[in-house]
Amino acid sequence: MLHLLFSSSSSPSCCFCADLTLATIDVAHPQQRQPFSPLFQTSKWLLLSKKPLFYKFHPSHPAVAHPRVQQKHSLLRVRAVVSGAEERIEKPGLQLNVPGCETLPPIWQPKRVVLVRHGQSTWNEIGRIQGSSNFAVLTAKGESQAETSRQMLLSDSFDLCFHSPLARAKRTAEIIWGFRKNAMIPIEDLREIDLYSFQGLMKNEGKQLYGEAYRTWQKDAANFSIDGHYPVRELWERAQKCWSTILCSEGRSILVVAHNAVNQALVATAAGLGPEYFRQLLQSNCGVSVLDFTPRSSGEGLPFVCLDRLNQTPSPPIAGEQAGGRKTRSRILLICHGATESNIQKKFATQEEPMNMLGIIQSTKTAELLLDVAVGAVFCSPQPCALETASAIVKVQEAADCLGADCVPRSVELIQMDELKDMSWGAWRGKLKEEVAPLDRWEDYLQHEDVAGAENFLSLWERAGKAWQNLLKYIDVLESQGEEKTLVVVGHEIVHVAMLGHCLGLSQAFFGSFRLDSGSLSVIDFPDGSTQRGVIRCLNYTAHLGRWAVPVTCASLADEKF
Numbered sequence: 206m207l208h209l210l211f212s213s214s215s216s217p218s219c220c221f222c223a224d225l226t227l228a229t230i231d232v233a234h235p236q237q238r239q240p241f242s243p244l245f246q247t248s249k250w251l252l253l254s255k256k257p258l259f260y261k262f263h264p265s266h267p268a269v270a271h272p273r274v275q276q277k278h279s280l281l282r283v284r285a286v287v288s289g290a291e292e293r294i295e296k297p298g299l300q301l302n303v304p305g306c307e308t309l310p311p312i313w314q315p316k317r318v319v320l321v322r323h324g325q326s327t328w329n330e331i332g333r334i335q336g337s338s339n340f341a342v343l344t345a346k347g348e349s350q351a352e353t354s355r356q357m358l359l360s361d362s363f364d365l366c367f368h369s370p371l372a373r374a375k376r377t378a379e380i381i382w383g384f385r386k387n388a389m390i391p392i393e394d395l396r397e398i399d400l401y402s403f404q405g406l407m408k409n410e411g412k413q414l415y416g417e418a419y420r421t422w423q424k425d426a427a428n429f430s431i432d433g434h435y436p437v438r439e440l441w442e443r444a445q446k447c448w449s450t451i452l453c454s455e456g457r458s459i460l461v462v463a464h465n466a467v468n469q470a471l472v473a474t475a476a477g478l479g480p481e482y483f484r485q486l487l488q489s490n491c492g493v494s495v496l497d498f499t500p501r502s503s504g505e506g507l508p509f510v511c512l513d514r515l516n517q518t519p520s521p522p523i524a525g526e527q528a529g530g531r532k533t534r535s536r537i538l539l540i541c542h543g544a545t546e547s548n549i550q551k552k553f554a555t556q557e558e559p560m561n562m563l564g565i566i567q568s569t570k571t572a573e574l575l576l577d578v579a580v581g582a583v584f585c586s587p588q589p590c591a592l593e594t595a596s597a598i599v600k601v602q603e604a605a606d607c608l609g610a611d612c613v614p615r616s617v618e619l620i621q622m623d624e625l626k627d628m629s630w631g632a633w634r635g636k637l638k639e640e641v642a643p644l645d646r647w648e649d650y651l652q653h654e655d656v657a658g659a660e661n662f663l664s665l666w667e668r669a670g671k672a673w674q675n676l677l678k679y680i681d682v683l684e685s686q687g688e689e690k691t692l693v694v695v696g697h698e699i700v701h702v703a704m705l706g707h708c709l710g711l712s713q714a715f716f717g718s719f720r721l722d723s724g725s726l727s728v729i730d731f732p733d734g735s736t737q738r739g740v741i742r743c744l745n746y747t748a749h750l751g752r753w754a755v756p757v758t759c760a761s762l763a764d765e766k767f
Contacts, residue, residue: 308445309475310452312500312508318451319358319757320471320494321462323369323377324350329490332408336400336436339371347373350491351380353519357493357757363387364456367447369395369463377491378462392450394443397464401432427480437466441480444470452498452508468494475510476718478709485709487730487742492516493757497720499646509646513720515744517757522728522743523578533730535680536691537739538575539701540598542590543567544723551638553630554697559589567724567750568594572601574726574749576610581683581690582618584676586625586697595619595695624672627697631659648717666713669703680735701727708739721745722755 324347328335335341343351358381368378370391378389403411403422411419415431422429426437444467451459461471468488473479475496488494495513516522523538543564547554560568571594580602585595599619605611633641633656642650651662676692683690694701698721706715708729721727726749728742747754 309498309507309510310449311505312452312498314457314500316452316457316459316498316508317513318459318461318496318498319361319363320468320488320496321354321358321377321381321460322465322468322488322490322492323371323374323462324348324354324380325490326373334400334403334406334408334411336398336404337371337396338404340405341373343373343376347377347490348380350519351377354491354493355381355383357517357519358460359383360756361458361460363458363460365390365454366460366462367392367395367451367454368461369397369467371396371464374462374464378460381460381462392447394447394450395461395463395467398436398440398466398470399434400436401434403431426483437480437483440466440470441474443467444474447471448475464488468492472496472512472515476512476715477510482709485738485740487516487740489516489518492518495757509717511718511720512744514746514757515741517743517746517748521574521749522726522746523574533732533740534734535684535731537676537680537729537731538578538691538693539704539721539727539729540571540594540693540695541698541701541721541723541725542586542594542695543571545590547635548723553633553636553638553641554590554627555634556627556629557589560593563753564590564594564723565597566753568597570750570753571724571726572598575693576601576605576608578691579611579615580617580693581688582620582679583693583695584620584622584625584679585695586627586700587621587623588627588697591625591627591695591697592621595693598693598695622672622675624668624675625694625696625700628665628699629658629660630656632657633659646717652713652716662716663713665699666703666706666716669700670707672700673704673707677735680731684734698723705741705744709741710738719744722747724750724753725755 324343326335326341326347327344328341329347330344333341354377363382363385365387366378366382366385366389368374368389368391370393374395374397375389375391382389403415403419406414411422415422418429418431422431427435429435429437447467448471451461461468463471465488466483469483469486470480472486472494473482475498492515494515494517497509497511497513499509499511501508543560544567545554545558545564546561547558549561549563575598580598583595583599583602585591596619599617601608602615602617606614638647641647641656655661676694680690680692694704701721702716702719703713705719705727706713709715711718722745724747726746727744728746729739730742731737731739745755
C-alpha cells in the first residue's frame with residue numbers, strides 16, 4: 206500500500222490522499238525547465254477507479270501535459286488497483302471525502318455537447334425545493350424560455366438528444382428538439398440532485414426544520430449531509446457516469462437537457478473540477494452551455510476539453526441580481542475588445558493594432574448593453590483596440606441622463622492597467638494560429654516552449670494574477686464604503702482567460718480550457734464579497750451583438766471538423 210498526499214499550489218489549504226496498490230508506474234519525464242515534484246502540487250482533482258486501468262493526474266502539470274510528450278514519451282501514467290481509495294479535500298474546519306470516479310473516456314473524433322437547463326417550473330416559481338422529485342411541470346414562462354432556446358439552437362443539426370427523465374426537463378427537451386427525426390434518449394443519471402428529506406420543502410421551511418444542515422447546504426454544499434447521504438458528492442459521481450454514456454455515443458453534435466445542479470456537475474467534471482466548485486458555474490433556467498471535446502493527436506489520454514460558453518440565457522446576463530440563489534454584492538464584467546483585422550484573419554496580433562469597423566460596431570453594441578448598469582469604473586489595457594472599446598463604454602455611461610437611462614449624469618473613471626496588456630507574441634506576431642504549432646494546441650505549446658522574442662507564458666500568468674488581485678482590492682474598497690458596484694474590465698482574450706483561472710483558483714494547466722470571442726461579455730458575481738471566490742454567471746456572451754453575434758453552436762475548432 207502506498208499513501209499519497211498531494212497539495213495544490215493555487216490552494217495550499219486543499220490536499221488529496223489515496224491509498225493505492227500499484228501495479229506499474231510509467232513516467233514520462235522529458236527535458237523540462239521545472240522540477241518533477243511540482244506535478245503533485247498542481248493536481249486539483251485526482252480521478253481514480255476500482256478498475257486496473259491507466260489514469261493520469263488531472264489536470265496534469267504543464268511539464269507532462271504537453272501533447273508532444275504524449276506522442277513521443279507517453280503521458281505520465283499510473284496503472285493502479287485502488288484499495289479503499291478516497292479523496293479528502295481539507296479546508297479550515299471541514300473535511301470532504303469523495304469516492305473514486307472514472308475519468309472521461311477516450312474519443313476518436315471531435316464532439317460538441319450543448320447543455321441546457323429546463324425552463325422555469327412551477328416549483329421554481331414558488332421557491333419550493335425540487336431535487337430529483339417529479340411533481341413540478343413547466344410554467345407558461347418556462348415554456349416560453351424553452352421556445353427561445355429552441356430558436357437559439359435552430360440551426361444546429363444535432364445527432365442525438367439525451368435528457369433527464371423528470372417531466373420539467375423532458376418537456377423542455379421536446380420543445381427544443383422540435384421536429385427532428387431521431388428519438389430522444391432518457392438517462393436516469395441526468396436527474397436532478399437527490400436532496401432526500403429536503404425535497405418538497407419551501408426554502409424557509411428548510412431553514413426552520415434543518416437549521417445548521419440548511420446553512421451547510423447554502424454555504425458549503427460539498428460537505429452537506431442529509432439522511433446519511435452527501436448529495437453533491439453523489440452528484441459528481443453520477444455526472445462522471447453520464448459522460449461515459451454521452452461521449453461514447455455515435456453522435457458528434459449532442460444536445461443534453463437536464464437541471465441546474467447536474468449541469469453544473471457535468472461542466473465541472475468535464476473540466477476536472479471537484480465538488481467544491483458547486484454553485485460557482487451558474488446554470489439559469491434554459492441557460493445554454495457548450496463544451497468542445499477534442500481527441501489528442503496521440504490517440505491516448507483524456508480528450509482536450511474547452512468550455513466554449515457558459516449559461517447563455519434568453520435574457521441578458523447583466524439583468525440577474527442573484528448568483529447561486531444569493532444576492533450579488535459586487536460584479537466584474539470581463540469584456541473582450543472589439544474585433545481587429547488579426548481577429549478576423551485568426552492571426553496573432555501586433556501590439557498597437559486598432560479596431561476595424563466590425564470592432565467599432567461591437568464596442569458600440571456593448572456600450573449600449575451596459576447603459577442600464579451603474580458602472581463604478583472601467584479598467585482597460587492601454588493598447589488601442591482595448592482603449593477604444595473602453596472609451597466607447599465610458600462615453601455612453603456618462604451620457605446616461607441624456608439617453609433616459611438615469612436621472613442624473615454619471616461620472617465613470619477610466620483606468621489604464623499595464624497588467625492587462627496583450628501578450629507580446631514575438632516571432633508569432635502576424636502568423637496564423639493554425640500554423641505555429643501543428644502538433645499541438647498553441648495554448649498548450651506556450652506552457653512548455655518559449656517563442657522567440659515573445660513574453661514567457663509564466664510571466665503572462667503571473668501578471669494576469671496581479672491584475673485580478675488589483676481588481677479585487679478595488680472592489681474591497683468600494684464595499685468598505687458601503688457601495689456595491691460593477692467594474693468593467695476591457696482587455697484581450699488571453700489575459701481574460703488567465704484571470705478566469707485565477708478567479709476560480711486554478712493552475713496554469715487549465716489555460717486553453719475557456720474560449721472567449723472578440724466583443725464578448727463574461728460576468729463574475731461576488732455574493733459573499735470580494736474576499737471569496739467569484740461565481741461565473743456567464744462566459745463568452747455575444748447575443749448583444751445582434752447580427753454580428755457568434756452563434757451558440759458555432760464550432761470553435763476548424764469548421765470541417767463539425
